[in-house]
Amino acid sequence: MRDLGKGTGEIAATLLNWYDRNARELPWRTGPHARARGEWPDPYHVWLSEIMLQQTTVAAVRDYFLRFTALWPDVTALAGANDDDVMGEWAGLGYYARARNLLKCARIVQQTHGGSFPDTRDGLVALPGIGPYTAAAISAIAFDRPETVVDGNVERVVARLFDVHAPLPSAKRELTVLADRLTPEQRAGDYAQAVMDLGATICTPKSPACGICPVRPACLAHAAGTAADLPRKSPRKPKPTRYGTVYVAHRTDGALLLERRPGKGLLGGMLGWPGTEWGDAPDDRPPFDANWTRLTGEVRHTFTHFHLILDVCHTTVANDFAPPAGQFIEHANFRPSDLPTVMRKVFDLWRDH
Numbered sequence: 534m535r536d537l538g539k540g541t542g543e544i545a546a547t548l549l550n551w552y553d554r555n556a557r558e559l560p561w562r563t564g565p566h567a568r569a570r571g572e573w574p575d576p577y578h579v580w581l582s583e584i585m586l587q588q589t590t591v592a593a594v595r596d597y598f599l600r601f602t603a604l605w606p607d608v609t610a611l612a613g614a615n616d617d618d619v620m621g622e623w624a625g626l627g628y629y630a631r632a633r634n635l636l637k638c639a640r641i642v643q644q645t646h647g648g649s650f651p652d653t654r655d656g657l658v659a660l661p662g663i664g665p666y667t668a669a670a671i672s673a674i675a676f677d678r679p680e681t682v683v684d685g686n687v688e689r690v691v692a693r694l695f696d697v698h699a700p701l702p703s704a705k706r707e708l709t710v711l712a713d714r715l716t717p718e719q720r721a722g723d724y725a726q727a728v729m730d731l732g733a734t735i736c737t738p739k740s741p742a743c744g745i746c747p748v749r750p751a752c753l754a755h756a757a758g759t760a761a762d763l764p765r766k767s768p769r770k771p772k773p774t775r776y777g778t779v780y781v782a783h784r785t786d787g788a789l790l791l792e793r794r795p796g797k798g799l800l801g802g803m804l805g806w807p808g809t810e811w812g813d814a815p816d817d818r819p820p821f822d823a824n825w826t827r828l829t830g831e832v833r834h835t836f837t838h839f840h841l842i843l844d845v846c847h848t849t850v851a852n853d854f855a856p857p858a859g860q861f862i863e864h865a866n867f868r869p870s871d872l873p874t875v876m877r878k879v880f881d882l883w884r885d886h
């Protein structure tokens with residue numbers, strides 16, 4: 534096992550001390566002073582924020598979190614929410630399986646656990662949408678259990694503290710073992726957030742601010758001059774490009790034809806425009822016969838595993854037209870914000886024409 538210049542207990546104490554003075558104020562967080570006064574975080578807030586923060590930045594999550602908690606202030610309210618309302622509020626945040634699992638999880642917590650989240654990692658990981666990382670984070674932050682929480686920030690800090698040169702993702706296991714060595718028995722929730730804050734504000738990816746870092750005396754990468762190169766990452770495979778066509782049908786009274794996508798799969802359960810499958814080559818299969826016009830320009834969007842290029846076709850139909858699938862949404866009831874980002878880009882292109 535690698536050696537640090539300082540005892541690992543001392544590193545945790547130093548980070549907690551730094552966190553007491555520098556913790557970021559986040560709407561879902563119960564800060565260190567409130568915790569010291571005996572206030573506990575609301576597990577509903579911790580859970581909701583952790584689900585929203587999966588693959589998403591703090592800046593993007595903040596407004597969504599505030600809107601969700603204003604609309605549904607506790608898990609009972611969320612469990613009773615209308616599915617379409619929740620999917621609409623989630624629109625734009627991406628990774629829509631999270632929203633479907635959010636509702637499933639809220640309903641199980643309400644129906645099976647009497648509206649209280651389980652307070653252990655094992656109890657939490659049994660719920661929909663909660664993987665090992667999120668279970669550890671909720672268990673540590675909401676219930677102060679000494680769980681080791683390893684997200685991207687923590688991986689970076691630990692790789693640097695221990696000067697680990699093995700590339701991610703294969704180094705994950707080693708980094709988790711090392712992170713576990715640092716986790717204290719007391720104040721595990723504050724400690725988890727302290728490391729996340731250090732990674733987000735000082736030990737940042739490109740240019741770590743080692744000059745103001747509280748754990749610099751113990752940091753092996755700083756001593757070796759390798760901090761900015763860590764963590765190493767295995768080269769990624771280039772993403773393939775997929776193609777498709779979407780069809781914007783517009784009634785003369787201003788209503789727009791939309792359809793709810795199937796519950797499973799990419800953008801599952803979200804509103805979208807009728808369109809072709811997304812494949813290796815452009816395809817053109819309108820949802821019904823009409824005088825379709827292809828718009829100039831295209832919509833480009835990147836998902837986790839592929840780039841997408843969409844052609845957009847448009848037609849206008851009479852007010853009494855009955856579509857074979859989907860539903861016309863009246864102009865007054867249509868909110869572009871209910872659409873996932875890629876579908877909103879289609880709307881923007883169409884509107885600009």
Ligand code: SF4
Pocket residue numbers: 690693694735736737741742743746747748749752753754755760
């Ligand atoms: S000294 Fe530099 S590299 Fe080491 S933990 Fe601090 S900011 Fe990160």
